[in-house]
Amino acid sequence: MTLAAPRYELIPIRGMLEEAERLPAGATITVTCSPKHGIERTLEASVELAKRGYVAIPHIASRLVRDESHLELILQTLAQHSLNEVFVVGGDAPAPVGVFNGAVPLLEAMAASPLRPARIGVTGYPEGHAEISNDALEAALIAKRPYADYLVTQLCFDSAPILQWLTDIHQRGIGLPAWIGLPGVMDPRRLLSISLKIGIGSSLRVLKRNQGITRQLWNGAYAPDHLIDPLLDALVEPGAPPVCGFHLNTFNHVAPLLDWQANRLAETA
Numbered sequence: 001m002t003l004a005a006p007r008y009e010l011i012p013i014r015g016m017l018e019e020a021e022r023l024p025a026g027a028t029i030t031v032t033c034s035p036k037h038g039i040e041r042t043l044e045a046s047v048e049l050a051k052r053g054y055v056a057i058p059h060i061a062s063r064l065v066r067d068e069s070h071l072e073l074i075l076q077t078l079a080q081h082s083l084n085e086v087f088v089v090g091g092d093a094p095a096p097v098g099v100f101n102g103a104v105p106l107l108e109a110m111a112a113s114p115l116r117p118a119r120i121g122v123t124g125y126p127e128g129h130a131e132i133s134n135d136a137l138e139a140a141l142i143a144k145r146p147y148a149d150y151l152v153t154q155l156c157f158d159s160a161p162i163l164q165w166l167t168d169i170h171q172r173g174i175g176l177p178a179w180i181g182l183p184g185v186m187d188p189r190r191l192l193s194i195s196l197k198i199g200i201g202s203s204l205r206v207l208k209r210n211q212g213i214t215r216q217l218w219n220g221a222y223a224p225d226h227l228i229d230p231l232l233d234a235l236v237e238p239g240a241p242p243v244c245g246f247h248l249n250t251f252n253h254v255a256p257l258l259d260w261q262a263n264r265l266a267e268t269a
C-alpha cells in the first residue's frame with residue numbers, strides 16, 4: 001500500500017489538458033462523465049490523453065447511453081484508440097436517457113459484445129448513497145461482481161467507514177480489490193460544495209465534530225492526511241482487504257496535490 005502510483009481523476013472541462021501535463025509521464029488518469037457534458041466529451045478527452053501517452057480510463061455513465069447501438073459506437077471508439085479500461089457508473093442523470101437505468105444492465109450488454117474492454121471498474125459506497133437504498137446498492141454490487149475487475153470507493157471524509165466497508169466485503173467474499181477514492185488538496189469551501197452536490201453528507205458531519213480537522217478544513221487548503229494515515233496503517237496488517245491503491249479526485253487542481261504527494265513520499269522514504 002503506497003501513495004507512489006495513484007490514479008488521478010480529471011474533469012473534462014476547459015484547462016483539463018494543461019492540468020494533465022503537470023502529471024508524471026504515463027500517469028493513469030480517469031475522466032469523469034456528467035449529464036451536463038455527456039459521454040462523448042469524456043471519450044474525446046480520454047482520446048486526447050491517450051495520444052499524449054497517459055493511460056486514460058473514461059467513466060461511462062450508463063444512464064446516458066441511449067441503446068445498444070449507442071453502446072456499440074462507444075465500444076468502437078474505445079477499441080480504435082486502444083482504451084481498454086473503463087469505469088462504469090449509473091451516472092447522475094435523474095432519469096435514464098434510454099434503455100439502461102443503471103450500471104448492471106450496461107455491464108451485461110458490454111459483456112455480450114466482442115468489443116468488451118479488457119478491464120472494468122465499478123463503484124463502492126463506504127457510507128451509502130444519498131439517493132439509493134443500501135439494499136439496492138448491495139443488490140447492484142452482487143450483480144456487478146461477475147463483470148468487474150475492481151471497485152473504486154466513493155469520496156468519504158472518514159477512514160473508519162472506508163476500512164469497515166472494505167473489511168466487510170472482503171469477509172463476505174465479494175473478492176474485488178479496491179482503489180480507495182480520496183479528495184485532493186484544495187480550497188475547503190469548494191470541496192464542501194462539491195461534496196454536497198454529489199450527495200456526500202454523513203462523513204462531512206464527522207469532519208465537523210473533529211476540531212483539528214475542522215480547523216484544517218476552514219483555514220488554508222484541505223489535504224487528506226487524516227484519511228490516508230489510518231488507511232496506510234491498517235491496510236498493511238495481515239489479512240487486510242485487498243487494495244490496489246489510491247484514486248485521487250483532483251477536481252483539476254493538480255499542482256497542490258502533487259506537492260502534497262511529493263512531501264508525503266519524502267517523509268516516508
Ligand SMILES: NC(=O)C1=CN([C@@H]2O[C@H](COP(=O)(O)OP(=O)(O)OC[C@H]3O[C@@H](n4cnc5c(N)ncnc54)[C@H](O)[C@@H]3O)[C@@H](O)[C@H]2O)C=CC1
Nearest residue numbers: 089090091092093101102103123124131132136140153154
Ligand atoms: N462512486 C463513485 O465514484 C461515483 C459515483 N457516481 C454516481 O453514483 C450513483 C450511482 O451509480 P452506481 O453506483 O454505478 O449505481 P448503479 O448504476 O449500480 O445503481 C444502483 C441502483 O441505483 C439505481 N440508480 C442508478 N443511478 C441512479 C441515480 N442517478 N439516481 C437514482 N438511482 C440510481 C439503479 O437503478 C440501481 O437500482 C450515480 O449518481 C453515479 O453517477 C458517479 C461517478 C463516480
Ligand SMILES: Nc1nc(=O)c2c([nH]1)NC[C@@H]1CN(c3ccc(C(=O)N[C@@H](CCC(=O)O)C(=O)O)cc3)CN21
Nearest residue numbers: 011013032033034036092154155181194198199249251
Ligand atoms: N455522484 C457522483 N458523481 C460523480 O460524478 C462522481 C462522484 N459521485 N464521486 C466521485 C467523483 C467526483 N466527481 C466529480 C465531482 C465534482 C465535479 C464538479 O464539480 N463539476 C463541476 C465542474 C464541471 C463544469 O464546470 O462543467 C460542475 O459544475 O459540475 C465533477 C466530477 C466525479 N465522481
